[in-house]
Amino acid sequence: MLDVHPAWLPASAFRSVGSRRVRVVGDGPVVATVRAEVAAATAEHGGALVDDGPADLELVCAPEDGETDPEAFVVGRAGRTAVVRAIGGPGLLYGFHHLVRQGEAAFTGEAGPQRHAPRQPVRMLDHWDNVAVHPVMGQVERGYSGGSIFYADGVVRADLSRVRSYARLLGSIGVNRVGLNNVNVGPAEAGLLTDLLPDVVRLAEVFRPHGIRVHLSVSFAAPVTLGGLPTADPLDPAVRDWWARTTADVYAAIPDFGGYVIKADSEGQPGPFAYGRDHADGANVLARALAPFGGTVFWRAFVYDHHQDWRDRSTDRARAAHDHFAPLDGAFDPNVVVQVKAGPMDFQAREPLSPVVAAMPRTRLAVEFQVTQEYTGHQKHVCHLVPQWREMLGFRPWGEGEPTVADVAAGRAAAPAGGVVAVSNVGDDPFWTGHPLAQANLFGFGRLAWDERLAPEAVLDEWIGLTYPGDPAVCQALHEIMDGSWLTYERYTAPLGVGFMVRPGLHYGPAVDGYEYSRWGTYHFADRDGVGVDRTRATGTGFTGQYPAPWRDRYESTDTCPDELLLFFHHVPYGHVLHSGTTVIQHIYDTHFAGHDEVRRMAATWAGLEGRVPAEVFDRVTGLLVEQLRCATEWRDQVNTYFWRKSGVPDARGRTIH
Template identity: 40%
Template structure:
């Protein structure tokens, strides 16, 4: 009898829209679960009773389908689609060339009993539909439904470092979501879900393969596979791009050279681009990693980056495509400073690149560290469009085991002042073109997406994908606002739980910096895999892949002198920053060891010595993770049980590894400082040699 009753209750639960299945993260932030709260339910239910769509096209159909799915899920009632407005509770999609928005922007407003989504283009209507649903998902009142917004950069790109064999370089969420062996015949339903998610946050470009590119993507076989993806993405406003191997004319074209000034090479690229556009008419363009970390490029033929980039741009001339040429280029120089490499390689060529070329610059001068000063290239190439490159995948941030909300990292870079046109000349204004009048603008994010059911491995990794898209659309949004949106759309709408989780998010990046690389330490991670601490690394394939190259610890102190008395990397910045960061006492503590070799006994602002402060930062990072664990435990009743347990277990891993980082770095740097760990801090219960052995085991292959 009890069993029968249980089955009946289960059936009733399913029939009324309940679900016994745990939240596995697959739906991302597009869950559209029913809104709770009688007053809000009534207000929304009367405001949205029908969707009015007077025209038909693939993109409008996508927008209408999303609105219908979203509204029915949020309201719990069917919302019909009709061609005529009733004047009561209609959501009207309206093309209006007079709207004061950009070509992809939208205006959502209330007009009587109707909600109008107005835009100049169908893309705007698509983005506006997602904008309306986001407003409702985050429980915003109807009185605030007056939204006018347009993207601040033109190309909002997601870079996949995915390989033809299904692996993902620096990917920690399973294998590639692209099933190259199945394409083009088999179209995985996940491709559509991927497109939905990107369109919902305004991403309009996808680079489907690794920057360490295989020339195989230039063959007809693979171009037709990419076409199949492009066909899925097109109604969602997303264009496909390809990373190209610079030596493709040799690798798959049968030529003896890839010299960009060789007429035969130029002709090969002209014909290849023509072939690509015959297969994919709205192809977006190329991304190129050249002469970097062993990848081939124009310098192999005694040519310049301009020669290589402009050759590809000229091949693109008849088409609406661009070339994104990465500035991540550095040579192995034991006596130099890798910090300076990008500026030295590209600054001399300002104004010489073809108008179709954007130079893609990492946010910092080294390589996606937990904290970096902004790259000195930003602001210093006024005649060359510079696009930002962020990394969503946590190559240096604990992979998919550490909870690190990256929006504060992105914002810290974007809000940094370059001073190139006086105070207030921010990196964001360089990137969005307003500072120098760039006609093409862009932002790229290295994807953290994989085949894991929840897309990003760590469930909170989704928030970094979401945050990147939102900031690429509008870099003035705050980290707090974006966090609150994602939490409400993905985890819970319970107010206290939202506040607690937002607090975890906002502290998480600083916690990671403290237990990994406080006070400006950088690049002391495990060799090659970049996992765990290895500050003692002194030998590698090249000097700038070692840790000692960067921290330069000795009996006197620690840190890299980049002032006039050292490498003088500071000379690449505006005079105001040279004056600030060039003086030890004026340098913000977060950048201290980036720019100065500092005595162990140097007195910090709080009165502690540098050594003491370094210890307190490492221990404080662990304490922060412990606090995150307690906070996460407190929201257990407000978050899906399976999802809560997943994050809780990963936080325990994060705590263990934060302690690993703390013990490794404090004990190692103590061999130079010769100073005791402060008395009020517990001493490590393992030796430095034991920790080194642990790292050695991690490095085994």
């Protein structure tokens, strides 16, 4: 039985480098990692790690005139020797893996020199791992890949070898920060900041040689719960001192500690509101504790009323983050990053961009995605999300010719860089990600965070080339299955951007009215005449007004609102004709039949790979596709039946609706 799957770094991936004579020049923990990689690869593939004499490849970490980015690298040739140069260990590591991804082409292709540098300085994965198993959420909140690789039995694991392999995988795709614990901070997790700090030191030591800094999620109430103070009021001097002292202790133990991640005044987490303070007051007290050490606080903007009354049509959850945060633009300290979920609701398969991204020019912003498939099939469904992230990162909130979302996150628009962040999908499952094909989402997140302009198909090509090398039939089949799988998932689930319709709490499988009368602010308002949420300025919640031009007007009118977001912004009759020429009701039927058929084809395509991929991979994916098809059938039938019963409009093509 498989122990741990090598993901995209099997020994075979290193053949081109490992079969050559390679010299590594430089010092430091990350250069040592490169040297160890070369030693292992050359031992496996018959090359040699050499100190002097002729080499086919030189990997050099040394100062270079004009270069300032320690994460950048230059690839080129000196005579017949391929050369990678970087001024920092991380740059050398990224250059090394660039060659690994290129394979033989790195030695036979263009001679360069070519400089590569990340487009985003902050490329971060957040773990929603709990130290203690949570009674409802389990060990990893919204984790679909088993237990935590960091924690077991209420403590940091004694054996961190799995974490070491993980850090290696992340370093190879350029991830440079990791949040070690859930943003919902329970009592056991709070202790990471103090009592359990020696174990955090051990984790930091595992990540450091891969160019990765660690962060902790902290509770805003920590001065009370850990410090024994009577208050956590951010303006109280004793509170300020407590954060300063506690943070200084962390840096004494972990000099390259990245900083804090915090979810405050959100879904029951404590925050500054209890003391009549705002989010800037709250963020700045942490920021000032971190500032002397170069640390950053990632303050999440996921703030909304989670005790809404469904009868109240004036409150709109989509508006909440902008309502809370946009007025605070300019009030945050320079080492605060406001971390904004990419969509205004909550990681649905389809949402518009959060308007917060375009509303805070004087604030550093990070955009947050979800690699873990909370609303996109729990890593039981194939749902390749790289095209979704690509689309959102490339979106231009101010219209053509203006900056993209990635530009905002990278500091190319107005304020300095915040970053690109995502919630990890990894656990202690032998395949890392539950679904073996969900590894590609983790890989693709790192690659897009490095360069958001990469084409999703090209990123998938890289992943396939490393993970399942050498068989064009496998490559073609995986593209057929994965390239369009996000759109397939969208087709058989909630239609036209309306979102949710999932089983409450669990967020897997259909429950069309599951959230309709709940307190969570997630409604579709379907009745006998129509469906969708009126978020217009003219007649609805006014949410469209949170966008700058041109989108505030494009979204406002059904004439210009993109079809795929129509029901996010508008309540329309079932007979409303989409730009595609189909009515809304017929679109619902058509996409649900089509999405389901696509899953059936995926399964057939996968069946053709028997004997071409490792048996354990084949079996795991085969079993999961059975579940995906079952679940897609349920989605198709429940959604179609629901809207047929509501509308009384039959399917124009006479297919079976129950």
